[in-house]
Amino acid sequence: MKQVTLSVRDLKKRIGKREIIKGIDFELNEGEVFGFLGPNGAGKTTTIRMLVGLIKPTSGSIHICGYDVRQDFTKAMKQMGCIVENPELYPFLSGWDNLLHFARMLPDVDETRMDEVVELVGLQARIHDKVKTYSLGMRQRLGIAQAMLNSPKLLILDEPTNGLDPAGIREMRQFIRKLAEEEGMSVLVSSHLLGEIQQLCDRVAIIKGGEIIKTDTVESLLSTQERIFWRVEPIQKGAEILSSFTEITLDQKYIITAYDELKTPEWNAALNQAGVRVHEMNRKLPGLEELFLQVTGGGAGIE
């Protein structure tokens, strides 16, 4: 049994009369990358800020490595590193001084550890330059470096790839996986991009309107939600045949069905036998919007 690094129970936040977080429960295990998926305004950021102690929950509990964030704030924070939104560092200080600044706020961090994290994120060459001269990617890396200073068991990253170029995104992804797999760290990642979560995370929670709608592994979540786009001719006949196997929807010249690894070849064979020509079979991930519509049963839309 793996150790639980983060446990959230019935977390609620009310501002005035509006309840913006309506009771959230989840757990994070050691070495796991957990995705927090939801559109902007779903309550991701508020939840994350409650986890790191910036916002006080109205009710519910948060335990990091067994320490209650409200009762044992300093002990809980010692186990955690985080970047909330953009890595906002002091632009007028050098990268090294920024690290020094945060190192001084932690127990038992010395210059050797600082050198280690600088090497980890590969900033050795520019570490003594002022942060205002850094590119966004470098700032992101410096942000990771400061979050890693205390060798945390839990790393919380809010939109870690925001503003990065494709190369930077890939780099970040590999880096996060490395941390989880090699160092056994739990990572909580929030994002509004499904693709990102899909490639990065072991498990995903979908959050909307302040509630977790669904928590599942990425595979099972996606496999139920993946779609195949068929372009067939004649389309009427193709639709008839396919609808005999499964539910279909028509979208202009495409027929859309669910994806099923085992059944799809059979459907295809059936089409061929009936003389329907298959021009295109496209397996597509649903967009977040579609996923939402599906998960929430449609109608709810995105705020």
Add this chain to the structure above:
Amino acid sequence: MFLSKPKVLAITIASAFIGLFFLFCLGWAIMDHYGKGTSDKEVIEETAIKKNDFPDDFTVVAIGDSLTRGTGDETGKGYVGLVIEDLKSEYNRKPIIHNLGINGQVSKELVQQVRQPEVKRQIQAADVILVTIGGNDLFQKGRTLLEYDREAITVSQKSFLGNLHEIFKDINKVNDTATILLLGLYNPFIDLDEDFDTNRIVRDWNNETAEVVALYENAIFVPTFDLFQLSVNEYLYSDKFHPNKKGYRLIADRVAPLIKWEDVER
């Protein structure tokens, strides 16, 4: 020290000490203010008159009332300023000038003023002393003349002459070589008065004043009555009491020639 930057640390420590020091100063200031202080509580004595620091310079001291001040002259010079200008252009050197005139001053107040140590010191250094006094004693802002109270005038004239003696004596006590020029009064009400009563009063006042002045050998009485007699309105300021620029010019033209730089033996 663990993870320190020496420069930052040094400034931190230094400013901490400065802060503590200021806190101490604050406590000291409050204690001292409420009399438990460390500062010397010596009774400060009146000091003797200081020696003049510039004995070689030609020094003019002007004392008296608003005429000395120059009220009515929009350039602010008054006759004193004009006299100094004349001296400057004539001798090509600038005299030191102390203008101590106070608006509305009466003779009794002037007696007090010339007894002040600093005024005494300046008088001591003076080569020429210009005095205008008595106008406020006599006219009292026009009241005396409208009431024609002969008795009141006699009383104030008597006290004025007494004060004049005091002033001259006090001046001579510290400086008996300076030339004292006392300006007589003119009659600003000459046009308002058909019976020439005010003329008689002012003339009488001037005569008595001149008598007193005559008793002091270094003092000169400078009449101004005649200057304003014929066309008083042309030379008066809009308040119909003080001279205007032209009036001051007249007075200065009379006073300046009396001052002889070389004559003074000091």
Add this chain to the structure above:
Amino acid sequence: MNNLVQNEMMKLLAKKRLIIIGLIVGILVLMFTYAQYKQVEEQREKLGTDDWRAALQQQIIDTQNRLGSNRMLDEWREQLQVSLKQQQYYLDHDINPSEPGAATFTRMFLENAIDLFIPLLIMIVASDMVSSENSQGTIKLLLTRPVERWKILLSKYVTLLLSVSIIVAVTALLSYLLSGIVFGYQGWGAPVITGFELKGADVDVSQVRLVEQWKFLLMDLGLVWLVAVVVGTLSFMLSVLVRSTPAGMGIMLAALISGAILNNMVSSWESAKYFFMVNLKLTAYISGTAPPIEGMTLLSSVITLLVWWALALIVSFTVFTRRDVY
């Protein structure tokens, strides 16, 4: 705690605010030095001598003539009478109230800077102490460390106290060093009169005594420091309450300027003496100038300031430790 204070100090120094403040002070001191120099020169021109006694006598005569004007407000007349009596006292006791030299210049500069200039300098540092972390977003990093919030705010406040001390010291030092170029570096031992007690327009001289100028200067500095700390603490509170630095600065600036204006007109509004900004001119009590409202004393002003100070601290810490950070 030591580490936290060093952090704040490092940020403060890296922002170069103190250097800017130093430059502002330097430029102002040079300007005032020149103005003072011009004034001395003009006086010499007018009197034909640079004898201070003659100049002081002339000032007395001028004041007397101004008092003679009947268009004057009563409270101004009172203040003039007080200063007249003091000038006469200085003259009678042969003490030069403005003994030439850098020490005198520094004393006078501090006395004139205490209620507006120095508070403005302090504001530059204090008003973005917390709000800049808010606007940069670094507050999120700061508050997710294993350090309690009150400790973080305390470290910032301690740093504020330290920088206030630096600013006051630098102001005094610069005005001494720069004005000395023109006036010479003497004047430490010159006698200064303190202990005038004001009762309306009357001056009680029974407590009057002489203090050497260096002692007087140190007392002035202590009072200036208190004012700077109080104003700094109030700006600090605004910096906690208001997220934008310019807004906090604006509020504080409005308060200070209204104080400067009120000082000239509140004499009939007695409860105005509980405003902090009316109580800033502490040095006036030891040099013996009439306070803006009758009945104000050094002690009452200090207590008023300390009450404001304590309230500002309580508000700052309560709000900072409880607030949700978005």
